Amino acid sequence: MTLNVQHGRGLDRKVNLERIALMVERExxxxxxxxxxxxxxSRRSFFEDQGEWLASRxxxxxxxxxxxxxxxKRNRQYGNAFLSRYPILSNHNLIFRFKVPVAEPRSLLEAKVATDERNIKVFVSHFSIHPVLNDRMVRFLWESDHSEPTIIMGDFNRKPSSNAYRMMSEKLIDCAALNPHFTFPAKKPRSRLDYIFVTDHFKVIESAVIESDVSDHLPVVALLELD
Structure with a gap:
């Protein structure tokens, strides 16, 4: 599953991590x-460590x-989280920014996971709206080694008609390509911005966009099988 949680703020404008947890359990x-x-x-999320809270829950x-x-102490942070029922063997966080701050920095979180079949690599990111930074992030992934099973997911801030999508789909499989649905805004979605891409080590069994009020984006889910 990939979901932009908007710091846990739902369509009712209330921050509620429990309903995100319930959705993960239900699915x-x-x-x-x-x-x-x-x-x-910050106060907007009650100074909660949201990733730790969800993982514990x-x-x-x-x-x-x-x-x-x-x-x-640089201890107030904002970014991406990755949760797994499988052991996480290692992780690395890469920051993308301009020397002169013209856009919000973005990070690319990489984790290696030990599944029952074999180890897989997972990337999670919230891609920049800024075209130069977005392109830099996409090119980094496009040029990365995809010789091992890899999943890339997140809010790409780009539609399927974009150059970013074209580049990603040249080397990777869009899990929802055969069943695409809009993901933003959640109330009346009219844009597809959130994706799960995989290498051809995976077979996509099914995918879906879940109707939900937990955030301003809708979650995307995929059922995958390792070849």
């Missing part, structure tokens, strides 16, 4: 990529990759 999700996650960030392993760090 029986094994790995989850989350964008716009707060870690002790769901009894899942997790890692967090900040894109923004602020505060005196």
């Amino acid at each position: 029986k999700i094994d790995i989850v990529g989350l964008n716009e996650v707060d870690c002790c960030f 769901l009894k899942m392993n997790y890692v967090f990759g900040p894109a923004i760090q602020t505060g005196r």
Whole structure:
């Protein structure tokens, strides 16, 4: 599953992590990529470490990759989280930014996961709206080694008609290509911005966009089988 959680703020404008946890349980999700996650960030999310809270509530392993760090000790953070029912063997967080701040920094969280079949690589990111930074992030992934089973998921901030989507789909499989649905805004969706891409080590059994009020984006889910 991939979901931009908008720091847990639902369509009712209330921050509620429990309903995200209930959805993950209901859909029986094994790995989850989350964008716009707060870690002790501000009053808007009650200074909660949201990734840790969800992982504890769901009894899942997790890692967090900040894109923004602020505060005196840089302990107020905002970025991406990855939750997994499988062991997480390693993780790395890569920051994309301009030397002169013209756009919000973005991060790309990479994790290696030990599934029952074999180890897989997972990338989770909230891609920049800024065209130069977005292109830099997409090109990094396009040029990455995809010789091992890899899942890339997140809010790409780009439609299927974009150059970014074309590049990603040249080397990777869009899990929802045969069953595409809009993902934003959640109330009356009219754009497809959130994706799960995989290498050809996977067979896509099915995919769907879930109707939900937990955020301003709709979650995308995919059932995958390792060849």
